[in-house]
Amino acid sequence: MAACREVWSAEDSSTRLEAPVLLFAFAAVLLLAVLLSSLAHRTILSTAVVFLVAGFVLGPDTTGVLEITSDSEIVATLAELALFTVLFTDGMRVGFADLRSAWRLPGRALGWGLPLTLLITALLAHYVAGLDWPEALLIGAVLAPTDPVFAAALVGNERVPGRLRHLLNVESGINDGLALPFVILFLAIAAGSDDLHLDELGTELLLGVVIGVAVPWLALRLEKLRFFSASTQYEPLNGMAIGLLVLALGQVTHANLFLAAFAAGITVATFGERQRESFEHFGELIAELFKLAALLVFGALISVEFLGEIHWTGWVFAVLAIVVARPLALAVSFLGSHLTRTEQFAAMWFGPKGFASVVYGLLVLQAGIAAGDEVFHLVALTVVLSILAHSSTDLAIARIFDPATTPHWYERLRAASAERRDGRGDGARPPS
Numbered sequence: 554m555a556a557c558r559e560v561w562s563a564e565d566s567s568t569r570l571e572a573p574v575l576l577f578a579f580a581a582v583l584l585l586a587v588l589l590s591s592l593a594h595r596t597i598l599s600t601a602v603v604f605l606v607a608g609f610v611l612g613p614d615t616t617g618v619l620e621i622t623s624d625s626e627i628v629a630t631l632a633e634l635a636l637f638t639v640l641f642t643d644g645m646r647v648g649f650a651d652l653r654s655a656w657r658l659p660g661r662a663l664g665w666g667l668p669l670t671l672l673i674t675a676l677l678a679h680y681v682a683g684l685d686w687p688e689a690l691l692i693g694a695v696l697a698p699t700d701p702v703f704a705a706a707l708v709g710n711e712r713v714p715g716r717l718r719h720l721l722n723v724e725s726g727i728n729d730g731l732a733l734p735f736v737i738l739f740l741a742i743a744a745g746s747d748d749l750h751l752d753e754l755g756t757e758l759l760l761g762v763v764i765g766v767a768v769p770w771l772a773l774r775l776e777k778l779r780f781f782s783a784s785t786q787y788e789p790l791n792g793m794a795i796g797l798l799v800l801a802l803g804q805v806t807h808a809n810l811f812l813a814a815f816a817a818g819i820t821v822a823t824f825g826e827r828q829r830e831s832f833e834h835f836g837e838l839i840a841e842l843f844k845l846a847a848l849l850v851f852g853a854l855i856s857v858e859f860l861g862e863i864h865w866t867g868w869v870f871a872v873l874a875i876v877v878a879r880p881l882a883l884a885v886s887f888l889g890s891h892l893t894r895t896e897q898f899a900a901m902w903f904g905p906k907g908f909a910s911v912v913y914g915l916l917v918l919q920a921g922i923a924a925g926d927e928v929f930h931l932v933a934l935t936v937v938l939s940i941l942a943h944s945s946t947d948l949a950i951a952r953i954f955d956p957a958t959t960p961h962w963y964e965r966l967r968a969a970s971a972e973r974r975d976g977r978g979d980g981a982r983p984p985s
Contacts, residue, residue, distance in 0.1 A: 571620060571627060578619055579846050582607040586845070599944030601907075604845045605937065608852020619853045623918050623929070628850055635843035636912040637814045640729055641796050642840040644818020645829050646722060658716060659723035661886045662900070667728050669882035670904070671697045671735065674874050682870040682931060687743040688924045694735035695914055695932055696874055698728045700907020713954045717896045721903060729909040730815035734758060736913050737809075743922050761809030764802050765816025769795045773825040792821060792832030793839075844908050851911045855933055863930050871935040875942060879904035899950055906939035 585607075586600045611618040621628060675693035678684045684692065699721075737754060772795050775781055783791055799817045803810040822829050880901040887897050914932035917925050 571625065575619060575621070575627065575850070578607070578611055579849055582849060583842075583845065599940070600845070601848055601940055602944055604848040605852040605940060608849040609855055611849075612853035612856055614856030614858050619850075621850060621853045623854055623915075628854075628915060629919050631843070631847055631850055632912045632915040633810065635840075635847040636729075636909065637800060637810055638796070638836075638840040638843045639908060640811050640814040641799075641818045642833075642836045643725075643727070643729055644815045644820075645792075645822045645833065645836065646818075658720040658890065658892070659727070661890060662720060662724040662883060663727055663731060665886035666724075666879070666882045667697055667731060669885060670879050671732075673878040673882055677870050677873050677878060678931070681873060682864075682867050684924065684927070684931075687739060687745075688922075688928055691736070691739035691743050691917065692928050692931060694732055694739050695917065695928070696878075696906050696910050696935055697732045697735070698907075698909040698913075699725045699879075699904045700909065713899075713951055714896060717892075717899060720900060730812065732909070732913075733809075733811050733815075736916070740917060740920055740922070743924065744920065745923070757807065757809045758812055760806055761803060761812035762816045764799055764806070764808050765813040765818075766820050768799050768802065769817050769820040770824060772798070773821070773828065776825075776828075788828070788831040789835040791828050792836055795821065796836075847908065847911060851915070851933070851936075855937065859930070860934065863934055867931050867934060870931060871938050874935050875906070875939050895953060899953075902950065903943060903947065905943040906936045910936050 582604055586603045589603065590600065608619070610616060613620050613622065671690075671693040673693075674696050675686075675689040678689035678692045679686060682689075737758075741754065772791070776783060776791070795817060796814070799813050800810065802808070803813045821832075883897070883901045883904070887900070890897075892900070910932060914929050914936070917932070918929040922928075
């Protein structure tokens, strides 16, 4: 008993020390990111990269400031809360009215692009990285979602065609939630259990959707009663209260928290336009804080030694997952879509592997499956390369859509392409 008390006391002391140090590190990096934010908007510097690099530098295998390991309780808790808030705010971007108004292009990207990206990534994981099929399909599901944060200069640039910005926003807002059931299913298969407990899994998913729809719907109905009315000052907290209720009920009933969050966001966006608008900015700031904190922790789990453990085939897989899987999937999805070549190129390239993949990778690691460590290594490498590649090219691609800043080499290329099309249209023989 004395030995047990000593072990417990040591673990408890470690946890008490870990949280304040992490909080101090996060606050310091956040202040640095805020001070650099204006510069980041004008250059290839990205706030996400700042947190990722800071985590890498402060991690246990580099400077040792953050003594965080993959099995730390704070890692799992932070990942869960961060993904919940991100899915809740993502759901608020895609009410049913938004989808009805412009669903064709996002529908192509989600209906065809998402499953094709999953399958192509799984093929690469099996034949290039050498994973067995269950783990290959699992990593395909983990890396299928995209994150517009790492393409902010493109999504937020008014000179970029509206349909392209809408496509990337809606797609990235929905694909986190759509990929989640596949992650859960393939994780159960990769665990090697003879009984996948599909009935329990289905119950958790269904209960998550029910809670995610029922709680905000009832809350919004209550506010319409003559006895209740939210003041302007407290109105932004309405969304916060709904999100916390969904989180609490999901934990008590063991429902799937992530589908509950996503369904709740969509429900608020559909039935409470005023509440959605009042919470939007506040909610995005909260989600951004959790997201950046999770990226800091994620960066702390990566080190030179960590990257050195990955076989060269894993590096090849990571590169191909970025430059082949999504571009090929969307090339098929956009056949006959009437998007310009520039718009197609931008949409195909900007499929950053971002926050959802980070958290899904942490969930795989926490699940303790046999190949969990290998899967996490490949996911981490792919996300790191994607963040570096996409956050450093979004500004350059956005300039292509601005006549004042379009590179001369691209103008010449576009003019040559137009001449070839005109030549074919006139019946002329296309140049060799």
